[in-house]
Amino acid sequence: MFKTLFLIFGIGVILLYTMASLFGWEFANAGSRSRLGTPFFYGGGFRGGK
Amino acid sequence: MSVLKANCPSCAAPIEFQKGSTIVLICPYCRSAVARTDRGLDDLGKVAEIMDSESPLKLGLKGQYKGQRFELTGRAQLRHEMGGVWDEWYATFSNGWVGWLAEAQGRFYLTFYQPLPQGAQVPSFEHLQLGQAVNGIPNQTPLMVTEKGVATSVAADGEIPYKLEPNERSNYADLSGKNNAFGTIDYSMNPPWVFVGNQVTLEEMGLGDARPVKREAQRVSAQGMGCPNCGGPLTLTAPDKAERVTCPYCNSLLDVNQGKLKWLKALKPPPSPPEFVLPIGAEGTFMGDARFKIIGAVVRSVTVDGIKYFWHEYLLYNPMIGFRWLVHSDNHWNFVEPVNPAEVESGQIYGTGATVTYKGKKFKIFQDAPAVVEFVQGEFYWRVEQGETVRAVDFIAPPLVLSQESTKNEVNWSVGVYQTNADIEKAFGVADLPKPWSIAPNQPFTGGFYIKAGFALLGLLFLSAIFTTLIGGFGNVPLNQTITLPPTTSATTPQTIFSQPFELKGNRNVRITANAPVSNSYAEFDVDLINEQNQEIESLFIPIEYYSGTDSDGSWTEGSQTQDATLSSLPAGKYTLRVEGTWQNFQQPISVNVKVEQNVARGVNFCCAFVVLAILPILALIRKFSFESRRWSESMFGSTSGGSDDD
Numbered sequence: 001m002f003k004t005l006f007l008i009f010g011i012g013v014i015l016l017y018t019m020a021s022l023f024g025w026e027f028a029n030a031g032s033r034s035r036l037g038t039p040f041f042y043g044g045g046f047r048g049g050k
Numbered sequence: 051m052s053v054l055k056a057n058c059p060s061c062a063a064p065i066e067f068q069k070g071s072t073i074v075l076i077c078p079y080c081r082s083a084v085a086r087t088d089r090g091l092d093d094l095g096k097v098a099e100i101m102d103s104e105s106p107l108k109l110g111l112k113g114q115y116k117g118q119r120f121e122l123t124g125r126a127q128l129r130h131e132m133g134g135v136w137d138e139w140y141a142t143f144s145n146g147w148v149g150w151l152a153e154a155q156g157r158f159y160l161t162f163y164q165p166l167p168q169g170a171q172v173p174s175f176e177h178l179q180l181g182q183a184v185n186g187i188p189n190q191t192p193l194m195v196t197e198k199g200v201a202t203s204v205a206a207d208g209e210i211p212y213k214l215e216p217n218e219r220s221n222y223a224d225l226s227g228k229n230n231a232f233g234t235i236d237y238s239m240n241p242p243w244v245f246v247g248n249q250v251t252l253e254e255m256g257l258g259d260a261r262p263v264k265r266e267a268q269r270v271s272a273q274g275m276g277c278p279n280c281g282g283p284l285t286l287t288a289p290d291k292a293e294r295v296t297c298p299y300c301n302s303l304l305d306v307n308q309g310k311l312k313w314l315k316a317l318k319p320p321p322s323p324p325e326f327v328l329p330i331g332a333e334g335t336f337m338g339d340a341r342f343k344i345i346g347a348v349v350r351s352v353t354v355d356g357i358k359y360f361w362h363e364y365l366l367y368n369p370m371i372g373f374r375w376l377v378h379s380d381n382h383w384n385f386v387e388p389v390n391p392a393e394v395e396s397g398q399i400y401g402t403g404a405t406v407t408y409k410g411k412k413f414k415i416f417q418d419a420p421a422v423v424e425f426v427q428g429e430f431y432w433r434v435e436q437g438e439t440v441r442a443v444d445f446i447a448p449p450l451v452l453s454q455e456s457t458k459n460e461v462n463w464s465v466g467v468y469q470t471n472a473d474i475e476k477a478f479g480v481a482d483l484p485k486p487w488s489i490a491p492n493q494p495f496t497g498g499f500y501i502k503a504g505f506a507l508l509g510l511l512f513l514s515a516i517f518t519t520l521i522g523g524f525g526n527v528p529l530n531q532t533i534t535l536p537p538t539t540s541a542t543t544p545q546t547i548f549s550q551p552f553e554l555k556g557n558r559n560v561r562i563t564a565n566a567p568v569s570n571s572y573a574e575f576d577v578d579l580i581n582e583q584n585q586e587i588e589s590l591f592i593p594i595e596y597y598s599g600t601d602s603d604g605s606w607t608e609g610s611q612t613q614d615a616t617l618s619s620l621p622a623g624k625y626t627l628r629v630e631g632t633w634q635n636f637q638q639p640i641s642v643n644v645k646v647e648q649n650v651a652r653g654v655n656f657c658c659a660f661v662v663l664a665i666l667p668i669l670a671l672i673r674k675f676s677f678e679s680r681r682w683s684e685s686m687f688g689s690t691s692g693g694s695d696d697d
Binding site: 003007010013014016017018020021023025 | 499500503504507510511514515517518519521522556557558559560616617618619648649652654655656659662663666
């Protein structure tokens, strides 16, 4: 059971990463001294921003 | 020779040699072995009656092997010098072949006489060595000696294709090769006769429907044949195969000879009372749906560095399959089956680093020590003795353990498969077996899945990164403009300026980089991305500060003249940047280079996904290393090799 959950979780992470790459979603802003960093959903896409 | 009707020279009863290949016929009336010769019939003496057996075979049974029909026409029982008997059935084929079908411990070996090529000869019995390859025997695979011994003809029935002398003793050597090849050298002839063939199944011989003779366990009555020492009644589960039985009432070791019991000795009490967790007589299911009964239990020990380690072995019996073992050590369990020695590929098999290969799998040496029988209970198919010692060498490839047990006359290999407590509880329908307290030599590491699956997922992540990078292409720069903010009245009064309009594409992240030539001062910019279609604003804050100087440690710098901020994708369309700045040297204008990029390759998403996916496999790797260290700390050949492929 835990193995199945691990696989589902892992595949979910990869899918999320792929979607983020294809749709330009940023998980967080890595710019130094930025006040960004908290991801949130905005408009039509997952967006990290100020 | 042809069919011959005659009268028994011993009792004058009518007898008939039905098969042309028959040399000896056992008179069904007086049990004389009658041989036909050129001069007539010879009475070779009486033979004992065949001992009861649960063999699925019987005289007259018809089968088919390699397209040729055959009939079982004769049977002889031979006694092994170490105890125990085996059956040899004679299969007369429709095309004239005569096959020898040996049945021992539930296994069947079909062999045929194999004349040796001109000039070829086999080694003499005295010079034959266990493990030696016997060259000169025409066979598809090389054959090696796995056993040599002395057989005694004790009983017979039907028609026998050779001159069977009652109670005749003869030397023999058993050979085995890969792919179940089997052979025997019969030294009762001069020169010795060689028989080669294969281990076969009943199905391969068209005898798959044959069933063992069903009967109740033979109960030896207290009055007639109970324990000769205390008179207690005994029950034998495999009376035709049992050689030794212990009396549970007086702890005597008894010899079994054709159903007769003879007191041998009182068993010495073991160092501590054996606590067999499974009772004699318990039945368990293994190998799919085969039911095995526990008919004997042994306490064995090895002594390593002066310390004695004990374990229990249960002898399992199934009339169709034969004998198997269940080994119980430190509350770990192994189901053990015999292995054809020729299937084990070995070079140097003793000492540190030794390995053997079985069925393509490499096994590492784990233990090599004399194993001693400390105590026995139940019945056994060999003449078991307290103190019986063999050299036991264990090789592991979890969840398997390959064991070699050798004496001067015999080398046996067996393979054990690790069983969990749950497996044993399910097999025997019991509950709450004591839990293991250590790592067993061949205990599989159960976290291997998380290592393999985890690294497979990480591989997929890399592939995804490559794929999306190729699909998305490299970044583009919609805006790269230098703007100048005029002087202001104070460091907190902002100046604002707009960039030229530019196009942003959808589904691409956006990075805005600001570069200002500040030196030992700061500048702060609030940057708004204004969508010209709907006037929606996305705001960013980009602070810049840069300081430098020299001190006793030399020159130093702090901060940077360039900073950036990154956004998720915005809706495609035309945008303008509104840059609102404050800076320390407000009396001077400040030039700011603003660059807007899209499709920026950033590792943060990848790093986050990588870290999340790597946590579990890394934890599993750490656990595996610790697990393997504990496993090999118990070995005589301590190795911290963690590379065992155990899942």
